[in-house]
Amino acid sequence: MSREQSLVQRARKAFQTGKSKPLEYRLHQLRCLHRFITERRRDIADALKKDLCKSDNGTELFETMSLEGEINLAVERLAEWAAPKPVEKNLLTIADEVYIQPEPLGVVLIIGAWNYPWAITLQPLVGAIAAGNAAVIKPSEVSFHSAKVMEELLPLYLDRDLYPVVTGGASETQELLKQRFDHVFYTGSSSVGRLVMEAASRHLTPVTLELGGKSPCYIDKDCDLRVACRRITWGKFVNCGQTCIAPDYVLCEPSIQSRVVEEMRKCIKEFYTDDPKTFEDYGRIVNQRHFKRVMALMEGNTIAIGGESDETECYIAPTILRDVKVESKVMQEEIFGPVLPIITVSGVDEAIQFINEREKPLALYIFSHDKKLIKRVIAETSSGGVLANDCLVHFTISALPFGGVGNSGMGRYHGQHSFNQLSHMRSCLIKKLNMEGVNSMRYPPHTSKKLSWARFFILKQINVGRLRRLAMLTMFSALAAFVVQRFLR
């Protein structure tokens, strides 16, 4: 039996003991996870520095803060999320108990990504723990140091049978994918996403795929370019462009292209100084392979800003390309690097057409003062999420479901959505063995009279809520009438 197989079996056995079912246990585990993040801040930050040259503050801002927020939210709301939810009844079930009961699925496989190795691997884990599942955690081997720290330290805080960490490369992942899980949660590229879904199909395992794509960013000519460019620059060059929802490319009219470039030049200088290479808050490309990939994408384009690189450090300067042609290599795949192409379009109509000709992106950004234009772009396009007049921050609202559509993914998470995605919503109907007379209309031998009764009972829309309010109002009025009569004689 392979190592992966035995770990999964152990997790399943641990799940079947039922220990993750009580809410107190799940809360305890969540609090331990929170302790892990606060006590091991140093280890996490060091690992990220080695993996991605992320600064300490960058780590806090982009990885641990959102994670802590998710854990706090789950701890606060778990009882509410896990409670049975009563639903609207019909005439036939008016005397019965009808509700939806969230239940754990079983053993969840979480495959993390390397660009935000902590946030992206542990946020789904928060949902998995909250929903009462066991979870096998497979951090990305590309963010090698973070994976190691996770493997060594996480078992010191969480139940090591229920939440094992499995490190390794492609072959270990393939071995894991052969095992049977109750849900697979994958963050990464579309090509691997296909393989994950195919592997899951063999066991009829549902999947959540958080993939990527080219997230367009449209800048309307009548908008505050200074602020717009500031926000776009920030969103693009965070983590050296290695963010799944980074604005991948800009669409704008030719008349404002030069201004956009100038504003971005100012912002880059303000954020990262004249020499981003020496600046602490500017990251690096994760490895040589991706460095070469991004460098190759720049070929054949006019560099308006940046373009410098240093292979030894995997450093690429914040780069902006102008007048980019649609057929060029940089527009064929997700950039995932600090290179921002600008493509000129004649107006919002052409921009909408441009976006719709391509795969549905994970995020869409629109910069404009005109609310009507924003609503129009939203109505005539589709994307995982859409953010007007800023970048990335829709990620921070846990009430918004975060996920893709089409090639950018399926399923969603964050906050309660993680809990729901990793739970089974079981329909429960509790009747009694009396009132059998009502059922006679469904039993053979059938007659048309029985059928008309059945039709009445099933088709009559009953608003139980309204009935209840009506009953209370009647009672209140009767009480009021009684009081008035009694005391005003």
Added chain:
Amino acid sequence: MERQAVKKAREAFLSGRTRALEFRLQQLIALQKMIEERQTEIATALKQDINRSQYDTPLLELIGLENDISLAIAKLAEWAAPRPVERNLLTIRDEAYIQPEPLGVVLIIGAWNYPWALTLSPLVGAIAAGNAAVVKPSELSECSSLLLRALLPRYLDQDLYPVVTGGVSETQELLKQRFDHVFYTGSGSVGRLVMEAASRHLTPVTLELGGKSPCYIDKDCDLRVACRRITWGKFTNCGQTCIAPDYILCEASIQGKVVDGIRQTLLEFYGADPKCSADYGRIINPRHFNRVMNLMEGYTAVLGGQSDASQRYIAPTVLKDVPPHSRMMQEEIFGPVLPIVTVSDMDEAIRFVNEREKPLALYIFCSDKLAVKKMIEETTSGGVTVNDVMMHYTLSSLPFGGVGQSGMGSYHGKHTFDRLSHMRACLVRSLGMESFNLARYPPQDRQRARRVRMALRSPMIDFSKRTFVWAVAASVVAFGLFVTLLVILLIASGLNCTCWYWQGFYN
């Protein structure tokens, strides 16, 4: 041909005409008309396919469908409206909402046991959500499938909702095409192939599969009523229902009474010879007939057991003392054969259920509320109905679907709409208030990080619905108390005008 139909559907979808709610309502109303006007033809087709009685067709298929459509028409505006969400301090002045959007082109693969309900109910949701849909009815219910192909284009938009008939090769050809969602009802083995085909295009799927739905009967419950309900659920549509109680678990001491209860009920429902009853169905085709007959081999039926291959008739059959690991217990029966497996108590029944794949439905007959809650808590299944069978299917507010081998995804009512929509997260900010954003820009420092942390918290005033309801309730109560106080003060001050008013009233 399949490729053409899908291409036309996609072009029709891209034209944008399904976006308008009026269009979707119009299509739903047309579908409703089709079912109302063509009831007799549909009933005839079902009689030919599966010997469905003329009353069972509306009862089991059409009334539910009509209900689904009426609900969608009544609630569409509400379902399709943007859904505002709770914000954090950073975004407190922004518009944050979830916008339901159409996915695109949905493939609906129907089943043969309830060809109309199982094919058209997902279609209702697809239309309501603004999608185009390629409808592929099952070839096993041949008359129904041909009738659907003839009727649907006469009522609905022909390009947006084409019907594609055919067998395995046509379905495989369809599955090679790219869809935005595939909705499949049928067996687990084909479900795997559907999901694998969908994975090539990264297409999400809903799989409504099956399994062996256990039915536990507690010894201390009204056996007469329990057996009645179980008999109805099991032998309706000749046992060919995905949520039919597949097998019974009960203690040996009541097995005899259970058999008697079923025997009595069968007599009442179908008479002494069910073959002559207009309400008793037939097996869909010789292949399934042989399959069910093979399952029965080696058992002595305690009730029924007769069959007639020429009519694909199998009498309502009950088998007792069936061994847990016998062939009968290995696959979903999907026929009018009801095995009884004896267990020593409820705990053993729970273990029995948990040792097997998660079923689509679980049935518990028991008068003890605590025991019922225990069994529900210690098992899992797609859905559960206590003290009856199948009825959780009839409530559109309950999500209907499986878990594990019994399927993924759920539908009915609003759940179908949500399943076949993309819930797009929307955040609309303004280009002003840039000073609030300063904390997030580099160069970073601890103080800035702390400010960002504050901004990401929830606002002090919780705008969630719950608090709003409490606020309103509190205001109403406060107002009520204020009025009461006023009345009491008036009385206490013994104002003449009050008495005068009432005197006048009584005179």
